[in-house]
Amino acid sequence: MGVxxxxxxxxxxxxxxxxxxxxxxxxxxxxFFTLLGPSGCGKTTLLRMIIGFNTIEGGTFxxxxxxxxxxxxxxxxxxxxxxxxAVFPHMNxxxxxxxxxxNRKLPKDEIDRKVNEILxxxxxxxxxxxxxxxxxxxxQQRVALARAIVIEPQVLLMDEPLSxxxxxxxxxxxxxxxxxxxxxxxxxxxxxxxxxxxxxVSDRIAVMNxxxxxxxxxxxxxxxxxxxxxxxxxxxxxxxxxxxIKEDTDGRHVQFENTTxxxxxxxxxxxxxxxxxxxxxxxxxxxxxxxxxxxxxxxxIESSVFxxxxxxxxxxxxxxxxxxxxxxxxxxxxxPNGQEVTLTINTAKVxxxxxxxxxxxxxxxxxx
Numbered sequence: 293m294g295v296x297x298x299x300x301x302x303x304x305x306x307x308x309x310x311x312x313x314x315x316x317x318x319x320x321x322x323x324f325f326t327l328l329g330p331s332g333c334g335k336t337t338l339l340r341m342i343i344g345f346n347t348i349e350g351g352t353f354x355x356x357x358x359x360x361x362x363x364x365x366x367x368x369x370x371x372x373x374x375x376x377x378a379v380f381p382h383m384n385x386x387x388x389x390x391x392x393x394x395n396r397k398l399p400k401d402e403i404d405r406k407v408n409e410i411l412x413x414x415x416x417x418x419x420x421x422x423x424x425x426x427x428x429x430x431x432q433q434r435v436a437l438a439r440a441i442v443i444e445p446q447v448l449l450m451d452e453p454l455s456x457x458x459x460x461x462x463x464x465x466x467x468x469x470x471x472x473x474x475x476x477x478x479x480x481x482x483x484x485x486x487x488x489x490x491x492x493v494s495d496r497i498a499v500m501n502x503x504x505x506x507x508x509x510x511x512x513x514x515x516x517x518x519x520x521x522x523x524x525x526x527x528x529x530x531x532x533x534x535x536x537i538k539e540d541t542d543g544r545h546v547q548f549e550n551t552t553x554x555x556x557x558x559x560x561x562x563x564x565x566x567x568x569x570x571x572x573x574x575x576x577x578x579x580x581x582x583x584x585x586x587x588x589x590x591x592x593i594e595s596s597v598f599x600x601x602x603x604x605x606x607x608x609x610x611x612x613x614x615x616x617x618x619x620x621x622x623x624x625x626x627x628p629n630g631q632e633v634t635l636t637i638n639t640a641k642v643x644x645x646x647x648x649x650x651x652x653x654x655x656x657x658x659x660x
Contacts, residue, residue: 293324294321294323294446294447294477294478294479294480295321295355295356295446295447295479296318296319296320296321296354296355296479297317297318297319297325297342297354297355297357297447297479297481297517298317298318298319298320298352298353298354299315299316299317299338299342299351299352299353299354300316300350300351300352300354300459301315301316301350301351301352302314302315302316302317302338302341302351302353303348303349303350303351303478304334304338304341304346304347304503304632305349306336306347308494310339310503311334311337311503312334312337312338312615313503314350314351314501315334315338315351315503315504315505316505317338317498317505317508317593319479319481320479320495320496320613321479321607322477322479323480323495323496324470324480324482324493324495324498325479325480325481325494325495325496325498326476326481326483326484326490326493326494326496326497326498327481327482327483327484327498327500328484328485328490328497328498328499328500328526328527329485329486329500329501330485330501330526330545331501332496333500333502333503334500334502334503334504335451335483335485336451336483337503338437338500339449339451339481339483341353341585342360342370342447342449342481343365343368343370343449344360344364344365344368344370345361350359355368355369355370355446355447355539356446357360362572366471369443369445369446369447370446370447370449371440371441371445371446371447371448371449371478372440372448372449372450372451373433373436373437373440373448373449373453374436374451374452374453375452375453376453376456377429377432377433377435377436377456378436379424379432379435379436379439380424381423381424381425381551383423383424384421384422384424385419385420385421385423385424385427385435386407386411386420386421388424388435388439388630389407389410389411389420389435389438389439389442390403390407390428390442391439392439392442392443392490393406393407393442393443396443397508397595400443405421406442407438407442408420410438410441410442411438413438413441413472413475413476414434414435414438414472415434415443415470416431416434416435416438419431420557426454428467428526429457429458429460429461430457430461430464431594433454433457433465433569434465434468435467435628437453437472439453441472441476442479445478446478446479447478447479447480447481448473448478448479448481449480449481449483450469450480450481450482450483451483452483452484452485452650453469453482454466454484454486454489455484455486459578461556462486462489466489466492466493467492468505468509468593469493470492470617471573476502479595482494487526487527487528490511491511491514491515491527494510494511496508496510496511496569497510497511497514499522499523499526501522506519506522506523507519507520507523509617512657515528516641517528517643517652517654517656518643518652520647520649520652521571521573521645521649522571523575524643524645524649528575528615529571529576530552530573530574530575531547531575531576531615531616531644532571532572532573532574532612532649533547533548533571533572533574533589533609533656533659534549534568534569534570534571534572534647535547535549535569535570535572535644536546536549536567537560537565537566537567537568537569537570537641538554538566538567539565539566542556543556543558544556544557544558544560544566545557546570546572546644548572548589550610550611550653551589551590552587553588553589553634553636554585555636555639556644556646557638557644557654559654559655560644560653560654560655561653561654561655564653568653569646569647569648570644570647570653571644571645571646571647571648571649572637572642572643572644573644573645573649574602574615574637574645575641575642575644576604576616576617577617577618578637578638578641579615579618579635579636579637579638580635580636580637580638581605581617581619581633581634582633582634582635582636583603583627583631583633584635585634586636586637587634587636588590588634588635588636589636590609590610590616590632590633591607591608591609591610591632591633591634591635592608592630592631592632593605593607593627593628593629593630593631593633594606594607594608594629595629596626596629598621598626598635599621600621601620601621601622602618602619602620602621603618603619604616604617604618605617605618605619605627607635609632612615616624617635631640
């Protein structure tokens with residue numbers, strides 16, 4: 293079982309610039325925890341603070357019950373997997389993986405046992421005599437992963453480990469990493485800017501922006517019930533349309549601007565009253581396109597892209613705003629450019645925020 297990681301009031305400065313200011317984070321023992329966000333959001337900076345590559349200007353970093361702020365990097369018992377593999381080119385696979393164990397001066401038979409064991413776990417035991425130049429990118433990444441794990445660290449850190457691989461190999465390796473992490477049970481902190489990757493591998497995700505954690509949750513809730521418009525648009529894609537709350541005996545509806553379309557949208561927080569202005573976040577697949585005059589949001593098809601199982605439509609609203617909708621290809625012949633349509637929404641899936649996009653209005657399932 294892994295150990296917990298606790299970060300309290302973390303501060304990081306580079307010169308006069310404060311990159312992280314008062315960040316708090318609790319990672320559970322054995323958890324696969326992902327820091328997700330755009331380039332420059334502070335996720336790699338935070339990872340490097342954990343391992344000791346970056347100084348800590350404020351706050352407390354703990355692994356288990358030990359404060360690590362002043363412990364040198366080589367004494368923190370943390371494994372690290374880098375973006376560029378960092379495999380030693382002059383050593384074969386076996387010697388690469390054995391490097392950390394030899395530095396710790398373990399007996400040769402123990403080194404041999406540990407290396408062979410981990411090579412089997414990461415499924416490259418048949419390559420132990422091969423040199424890195426004769427390995428694929430995915431195989432080199434498995435070597436780097438084995439080398440980081442074989443020293444039995446308390447924590448494993450991974451910084452964009454798949455970004456140098458092609459798309460098919462990324463999928464293969466992310467599945468392998470997830471399976472290996474679960475088998476070993478090591479607490480893992482994973483940094484990526486790839487939303488799909490984060491959703492696929494994580495137990496929980498922290499979405500970061502400008503050094504601030506916007507939301508921490510399990511992948512499904514991050515996607516289905518984002519805490520603000522940034523998260524909604526970073527995890528996947530959302531269209532944002534202004535609405536007004538209309539309340540009647542049926543409940544509270546959302547009236548879309550310049551339309552008669554006013555679907556019921558519940559459950560909303562109790563304080564959301566009649567007349568409240570809001571922002572409705574609608575993912576492309578949460579629209580339904582109608583050509584039969586169904587009451588909805590009027591739009592015109594500008595262009596479309598057929599992608600086999602789905603067709604992506606790019607539409608223009610009456611106010612000139614451009615939005616995107618996705619439909620299952622089997623349900624439709626591709627609608628022509630210039631077609632006038634109406635759009636309805638899947639009220640069970642859309643999200644609603646205040647006008648600035650900062651506060652969610654829909655009650656999350658765990659809050660009921």
